[in-house]
Structure formats: C-alpha cells, structure tokens
Amino acid sequence: MTHSHPHVHAHRHPAHPGHPGQHGHPGQPDTDAQAEILDLDADVLAEHIAAITAWLPLTGDPRHVVDLGCGTGTGTFALLDRFPDARITAVDSSPEHLQRLREKACARGVEDRVRTTWADLDGDSWPDLGSPDLVWASASMHHMADPARTLRRVRELLAPDGLFAVVELAGFPRFLPPDAPEDRPGLEDRCHAASDRFHAEHVPHRGADWGPMLTAAGFSVDGERTVAVDIEGSGDEVIARYALRSLRGLRDTAAEALPPEDLAALDRLLDTTGPHSVLRRDDLTVRTERRVWAGRAAS
Template sequence: MNAAHQQTPHHGESGHHPGHGHGGHHEPGDRHQAEILDLDAEVLSEHIASITAWLPLKNRPRRIVDLGCGTGAGTFALLGRFPDAHVTAVDASAGHLQLLREKACARGAEGRVRTVQADLDSDSWPDLGRPELVWASASMHHLANPDRALRNVRGLLAPTGLFAVVELAAFPRFLPAGAPGSRPGLEERAHAATDSFHAGHVPHRGADWGPMLTAAGFTVEDERTITVNIEGARSEAVGRYAYASLQRIRGVAAPALGPGDLAALDELLDSNSPNCVLRRKDLAIRTERTVWAARRA
C-alpha cells in the first residue's frame, strides 16, 4: 500500500514511523533510521526479551503481527521467545522490510516471517490474518489517527489474543550530569528544543495509551514501566547509539540552540575530537519503556 503522507525525518527518535513509506529503495534518511533501529535492538536486547517474557499470555501464540516492525527488533525477539510462532512484520518502509528479510534469511528464519508493506494510517489494512498476539513497539505514537488503528487491531485480534503496546516514556539520555564541561545541561536543552518540535508534529508521543485502548474496545489487563540504565562500559555499541541519536537530535534542535550549545554539540559529534561521544567512557543509556497488555473487551 502507498503511504498517505510525505515522510519527514524522525525528529531525534529511535522509533519508526509505520504510516509513512519510502518507496522501493533506500533513501539516506531510511538508512540512517535503520542504523538507529539496529543499534536500539542491539543495546536494548535484554530489555526487549524481558518484555516478551512478561507478557500475560493465556497460550503460546503461533500467529503474531508486529506493527511498525522497523528492521525487526521485535520480530526476532518474538521469534526467539516463541519458537513455534510465525510473525507477520508490517511497516511502510520497503527498505526496512528488505533488511528484515535479509536478517531472517541469515538466521534461517525466512520460513517463519512474512513481510507486509502497509500504511497503518490508511482507511483499510491488508489481510493480516487472525493473530493471537499483536506487538507494536515505538510505533503507535507516530500515527496521525491512532484511535482508528487501535480499532483495526481489535478487529483482527483473535478473541483471546493479546495486544502489547510498548512506548518510550522519553528519548534516551546518554551524558552524565554536568557534561559536557564547557556547556553543562546541553543534553537537556537539546531535548527541550526537540520536545517543542514534537508537540506539534508527534502529539501522541508520551501519551497514556490505557484510556485510548479502553475507548477502542480493549480491556487493559496489565501495565508495566521498565527502567533502562545501561552503562557504556557494558557495550561499545552504547557510544555508537549515542552518536547516531545525538546526530538526529541535532537536526531538529539546531535552530533553537544558541551558538555555544551548538558548538559544544558539534564537538560531541566530531569524530576527530577527543571529546566525541564515540570516545567517552562515561556514557549510559537512561530511559523508561511502558508496556500496556490489552485484550478485546
């Protein structure tokens, strides 16, 4: 299905926009976004696995739909958690779906994955079967009309099936308090600038999905907030994740930052600088993720 809207950059988020497509080729923004999604999957793999293990399922699902699947972080976590299941992975980006298929082949899982390119903001969705589990991670808040999408999920979900909505409470922070030394508080000021932008462009970011799920005909069975705090010493990927994320934040925050803040941010992103985040040993990933587990009322 074709996307209904023009794609815009993802505004400093590691999430992906399931309602905007890229056509059949890899655009530069598509590749950058894919890099962040892959890093997100790498550094947060333990947290994703803990969420899939927590899900209050009545039976082990055999048919799963991953809405706004990106490059497959949730898809492969779910395949690992449920070895007898098949996953239908849905996204608007042909490039992301191609990467997901390549990963499935490399892991010998191509027979367990079906990819569907679709705009989740469309009036009508393609046939996604009758899944026992629908998973939507960091995707629903990007939709222009999430209420309609929630009703669509209710319509396709099996009678005893579970709908899991996973959302970031806030975009991750990476720098310690007081860093960088030349401009303490820079990261928070950059986030404040992006928050102002998001308020107008991504109004459902940070929303409480409980009331929206109830209004769409679901009963919220459980809700859980997971605190993420991963020290950079545990994985060199933390530095790469911070670098890619701060690059994206800069693209949105730059017009609102003063010259001193912008220069300090550019130094953090200068791979030739000794102060580049790729060289810092004091980074950490700090954020929260909230999960809503719901069933058809």
C-alpha cells in the same frame, strides 16, 4: 559486553516518541540512518525487550503474531525467540526496512517463520493480516495519524482472547552525565527540552497514555509495566555508536531552538574526528524507560 540492570515494575505513565520508522515527519532521518538506529536499539536494549516479551499476560503461546510497524525487526526477532512455535507477519511502510528484516531472517535461518508485508497503516484499508493471537506495536503507535482508528482495527483483527501489546520508549535515551560536556554542562537536558517542544508540534501522540485510549477503543487493559533502562557503557563501542546516532537525531529536532554555544558544543560531540567526539568518551550510560500496555478485546 554491556551490563544492564533492568527493573520491571507495575506503573502507569505516558509513552515516548520512539525512533522514526513508521511514518515520516519533519526532522526524520534518512532510511539508512533509521535502520542503523533501529539495529543499535535492538542490540543495546535486547535484555529489556526480552523482559517485556516474557511479561506479556498471554493465555497461551501465540501461533500467529503481527508486528505492526516492525522497522528492521527488533520486535520480530525478540518474539521469534520468545515463542519458538510462532509465525510472524512483519508489517511496515518502508520497503527498505522490510528488505533488511528479510535478510536478517535468512541469516538466522528463520525465514520460513516470517512473512513481510508492506502497508500504509494510515491508509483506508489494510492488507489481509489474518487473525493473530498477538499484535505487537513497538515505537509505532505514536506515529499514527488517527490512533483511535488504528486501535479499533487491531481490535477487529485479533483472534478471540488475543492480546495487543503497545510498547513505547519514555523519551529518547540519555547518555551523558549531568556535568557534561565540560564547557556546556547540562547540554543534553537542554537539547531534550528543545526536542520535546518540536515533537509536541509535529508528533502530537508522542507521550500518549495508551491505557485510556485502549479502553475507549474497546479493549480491557490487562497490564501496564515500565522497564527501567540503566546500562553502563564505558568502553563499549556499540553504546558509543548508539549515543552518536541518537544525538545526531536529537540535533535534527533541537538545532533551531538551541543557542549558538549549545549547538557548537553538540557539534563537537558529533564530530567523529575531533578530540571531543562522543565516541572518545568513557563516561556514557544509556538511561531511559520502556513502557508497555497489554490489552484484550473487551467482552
């Protein structure tokens, strides 16, 4: 069992790349790898996601929710738990993710409350998504080719007094202590720096401050929050697998910029059969922040 220590406080900050799941870009892992990291993310960060759904400044319990860029259902199922009378339209561009979400819904006995819809959210038109009371977009908005257009579409979509929640991770999670690994201390920081440079070129909306962008699209920003994540992972198999999958993704975007010594040290951590595997470490923690902006169509 993981022990999490959420700290919820008002704050304004830029957002994070999130995990791939909405639109492809260089360095993006395959669909199975995406699904695995999304599922692990949901498991490890469940308490923090629940803290966000509990905070949302709604005027009443929503009856119709749209999960925009739903992936394998992290937000969908958190919202179903939070709002037991709601029905959710889960939207994504990956048929494989939508199929996985449907299977989960059936396994949980909530298939009658979930409708899955395929859509290219960067396309010229969207399918009919109704008039939702709440639109939830977690780790998906930064993937949009034209976020301003997407924000305007969401504003037009919402029911009167409906709420739009934009949720982003503030950077890929970190797992290792600063002095690890022993032969290359600070490796994780250097990998993140290299990955940040990659994403600055290939995912330009990573790190966007969604508050001003929401305002420019005709929303009033009703709230902004940061949920700090600091989870002790010693001996936790799920967190070890989460670290392994996350570091593999980090390697995809950082490898070309790393010196050979750092790349070799990273590969030793990723070698699941070797003595230095991240799966064998007993000093892992999950450290990141999850940021949320809540907007309502301005009158």
